[in-house]
Amino acid sequence: MTPTLVPHHPARDWAEIQERMLVPLYEAVYDRLGVGAGSRVLDLGCGSGLALLMAAARGARVAGVDRDHARVALARERLPEGTPLTADLPQDGPYDVVTAFHGTAALGRDPAALTRSAQRGAALVLAGWGPPERCATTSVLGLAARLTGWRPAPREDLDGAVLAAGLRPDGSGRVACPFGYADADSAVRGLLSTGEFDAAVRATDPGQVEKELLEALEPYVRPDGTVWMPNVFRYVIARVP
Template identity: 50%
Template sequence: MVSAQLTQRGERGERTRARQRARDWAEIQERMLVPLYEAVYDRLEVGPATSVLGLGCRSGLALLLAAARGAEVAGLEPEAELRELAQDRSLRVLSDVYREIAPPRGAAHTLVTAFEHLSCTADPPALVRDAARLTTRGGHVALATWGPEERCESAAVLDVARRLADPRRSAPYAPFALSAPGALESLIDSAGLRPAGGGRVCCPYAYPDLDTALRGVMSTGVFDPAVEFSGERQVAKEITETLYPWVRTDGSVRMENVFRYVLAERVR
């Protein structure tokens, strides 16, 4: 009986932490990538004639921005807490089951985006193939990842996720794995898509104070394996230490980062 009660308390605690992290993402971290979203939408002239599908759309800010331009939007998000926040924003966001979105006779989206999901998924080629399948002929896929590591001041913070995770993991966190020249283009080619341009976008990570910065970066989910292996206290301690060089005299925190996006067209 005692063991069952402890298990239930642990599960409730995990759910509470998951909900808090999702709120931190929506309230703190999500806005950091707005320049990236807008750059893609401007480049493709997203508007009333566009049907956007966001893969790994999290709490849905990118979809809200597309909807504000008149686009029809939908999303897929595997994390229940983030999906619920997106649904609370009156967005059509379902679990990560592609058959829930794709109609029986083929794709129906003129733009499929992978803004955050690509650098976290265990199988990027499969994600890009799915994106291509869900895109109409003549439509576009937009992929995004971190820019060159030397242009991203958040690199040291992200390295905590690798250092404190279980070293026996078969696929350690590697946020810059797709940042090398040609990496995204190779994914596009293997999915049968045609390159259609791209660019780099400055996306500073800016926070009013150190505590908010810690909550923001931990809300990304990339530190979860490190928390599981090393404990939340240790992970938070080391993240805070890596943030100190970016604390300004007024107590705010700002890290300059560059993100890269590529566009691809489905031609068949």
């Protein structure tokens, strides 16, 4: 395959292509925690707001934190008018469910500050990649990394992050989140929108990164041209003391 070099719009590609891949994760967490009418949900790293939209559809009051202005602008278009969307922790808590579906970085430099936005006993959910052997996308990231000379960040220690933040562990789970795309070009756009390749793009020619990604995706292209990569994501639940 050869790269098409279609212009990329990372925020919109995330909202239109990639974000939906984590819907099974959002649903599993909300089901387990009983999110619904009366819940107050704060999503750290809310992006373009799909997880918040799903919580709001269950009757929850929602708020989001994200510093990506382009993604937040898209979130404002889809969420109920007046939904608090801020760059830092909002002051209108406390919340009884706090989610960080995209890893530990959403906790920020001062994890203890989170407890000031969450009520006592509130659930904090951290999520990230599951075991590498059960994540096809991990091999794509790894192969593209080797070809471009870039090294991806190590898999996050979700349990360690919970303990470091002084929170009480309260269970975990795994959820199948296959990444499916209409074609290889859509897969490249979706994967680039995750931010996983930002360092590689800065370090080399963007067209070269796209070319390597297309080659890495070849084992997952089906006869009809669609791309299918089985993945498992893991989440941990902690309680605010």
